[in-house]
Amino acid sequence: MTKPVVAIVGRPNVGKSTIFNRIVGERVAIVEDIPGVTRDRIYSQGEWLDTEFQVIDTGGIEIGDEPLLVQMRAQAELAIKESDVIIFMVNGREGITHADQEVAKLLFRSKKPIVLAVNKIDNVEMQEQLYEFYSLGMGEPFGISGSHGLGLGDLLDEVKSHFPDQVEEPYDPDTIRIALIGRPNVGKSSLVNAMLGEDRVIVSDIAGTTRDAIDTPFSKDDQDYVVIDTAGMRKRGKVYESTEKYSVLRALKAIERSDVVLVVLNAEEGIIEQDKKIAGYAHEAGKAILIVVNKWDAFQEKDDKSMKNFEQKIRDEFLFLTYAPILFLSALTKQRMQHLLPLVNKVAENHTLRVPTHVLNDMIMDAVVMNPTPTDKGKRLKINYVTQVAVGPPTFVFFVNEPELMHFSYQRFLENRLRATFELEGTPVKIISRKKN
Numbered sequence: 092m093t094k095p096v097v098a099i100v101g102r103p104n105v106g107k108s109t110i111f112n113r114i115v116g117e118r119v120a121i122v123e124d125i126p127g128v129t130r131d132r133i134y135s136q137g138e139w140l141d142t143e144f145q146v147i148d149t150g151g152i153e154i155g156d157e158p159l160l161v162q163m164r165a166q167a168e169l170a171i172k173e174s175d176v177i178i179f180m181v182n183g184r185e186g187i188t189h190a191d192q193e194v195a196k197l198l199f200r201s202k203k204p205i206v207l208a209v210n211k212i213d214n215v216e217m218q219e220q221l222y223e224f225y226s227l228g229m230g231e232p233f234g235i236s237g238s239h240g241l242g243l244g245d246l247l248d249e250v251k252s253h254f255p256d257q258v259e260e261p262y263d264p265d266t267i268r269i270a271l272i273g274r275p276n277v278g279k280s281s282l283v284n285a286m287l288g289e290d291r292v293i294v295s296d297i298a299g300t301t302r303d304a305i306d307t308p309f310s311k312d313d314q315d316y317v318v319i320d321t322a323g324m325r326k327r328g329k330v331y332e333s334t335e336k337y338s339v340l341r342a343l344k345a346i347e348r349s350d351v352v353l354v355v356l357n358a359e360e361g362i363i364e365q366d367k368k369i370a371g372y373a374h375e376a377g378k379a380i381l382i383v384v385n386k387w388d389a390f391q392e393k394d395d396k397s398m399k400n401f402e403q404k405i406r407d408e409f410l411f412l413t414y415a416p417i418l419f420l421s422a423l424t425k426q427r428m429q430h431l432l433p434l435v436n437k438v439a440e441n442h443t444l445r446v447p448t449h450v451l452n453d454m455i456m457d458a459v460v461m462n463p464t465p466t467d468k469g470k471r472l473k474i475n476y477v478t479q480v481a482v483g484p485p486t487f488v489f490f491v492n493e494p495e496l497m498h499f500s501y502q503r504f505l506e507n508r509l510r511a512t513f514e515l516e517g518t519p520v521k522i523i524s525r526k527k528n
């Protein structure tokens with residue numbers, strides 16, 4: 092399923108990020124703290140009454156030092172392009188401003204469903220201020236208070252009512268959906284071309300289900316693949332499209348739709364913060380991950396140690412990706428290119444691994460014998476039963492006496508045992524502790 096996308100547009104300081112954080116809530120990370128990754132809150136998951144969707148805070152995408160109106164226009168355009176429903180947010184304490192009117196005009200022309208949110212309506216008496224906003228011509232204004240958490244339910248009901256009918260991904264479930272992430276010029280497009288190869292079988296250029304995403308399907312050795320959002324890799328036009336945050340946004344959207352994420356690095360230039368951020372997102376989203384070091388042909392001091400050194404550097408930088416295999420190759424000379432798709436197949440297979448319950452429980456009981464469960468204040472963690480509840484990524488629920496006793500270090504030990512026993516290379520693993528005696 093592709094999840095609907097909601098964008099929040101509005102002047103600075105009307106409360107967009109406050110609302111964004113409220114909608115997104117505190118997401119449970121697979122590992123609580125990913126070292127070295129600061130969260131970039133422009134794009135995240137929301138959920139309302141069992142419906143999942145994506146939220147974009149367009150205010151998080153700064154467009155250089157442009158004047159307010161130019162910024163606002165760019166944000167409105169971005170919302171129109173990237174979302175299914177737009178929340179247009181204004182400040183109930185300030186009334187309608189010129190900038191609000193300009194943005195309203197733009198949004199109005201787009202034919203996208205727009206929900207007008209009047210923020211900072213912190214109490215019932217302030218409801219009267221809402222009437223003025225009818226004149227924006229966007230229908231009923233929804234009074235909300237980000238700081239007090241008021242009115243959000245009604246607002247989200249309205250937003251949800253505009254969601255398009257759920258669109259199924261147009262691909263067979265066996266198709267491996269690949270997203271390539273990495274900053275410009277690392278060689279993503281070259282890698283796609285090299286994967287397609289001479290004997291490629293391009294089925295067709297399917298315009299993706301998300302606006303203007305262009306996917307590239309192909310097959311090799313009876314396996315179907317699709318490279319998600321190939322269009323996002325091409326040179327783009329609009330002002331906002333050249334901003335770094337926008338390319339991050341595109342990458343995150345592509346990750347969302349994929350099974351396997353190729354984190355593409357460049358042998359010549361090393362690793363930058365943005366690589367880590369995006370890879371951290373792929374990890375949190377529970378995708379299979381493969382680290383590809385491209386342009387190995389151009390790497391200067393190549394001796395028997397250089398690959399090991401580079402690998403160590405990657406391991407030091409991506410501490411949370413210990414499970415991701417690293418492949419050094421060259422899209423240009425095709426050196427080691429032949430290993431790429433087999434490795435993609437492998438991590439995709441591991442991502443959907445199912446472990447029979449009895450095998451799982453036997454293995455965990457052995458692990459507990461090897462390394463007894465932790466105790467806290469005289470109480471010992473007792474694992475009663477383990478079961479796998481999902482694949483993509485493999486997700487295990489541990490039924491225990493006291494979930495708080497499952498310390499991070501013990502959980503890591505269990506994960507390591509799982510990895511040592513089963514084929515889980517390239518996939519994150521989720522471990523959930525539930526109370527059950």
Ligand code: GDP
Binds near residue numbers: 107108109213
């Ligand atoms: P953004 O620039 O649109 O993302 O706005 P922020 O979310 O950063 O909020 C701007 C300021 O408005 C902050 O100081 C918030 O604490 C404040 N704010 C946000 N929502 C409300 C609200 O519902 N009521 C009041 N009184 N202040 C709010």
Ligand code: GDP
Binds near residue numbers: 276280387422423
């Ligand atoms: P993208 O922006 O990540 O899609 O990168 P491109 O695929 O457009 O490649 C950027 C530049 O790097 C182009 O000039 C490519 O020819 C070059 N390039 C790509 N792969 C390799 C490689 O393996 N080795 C070398 N030496 N150059 C490469």
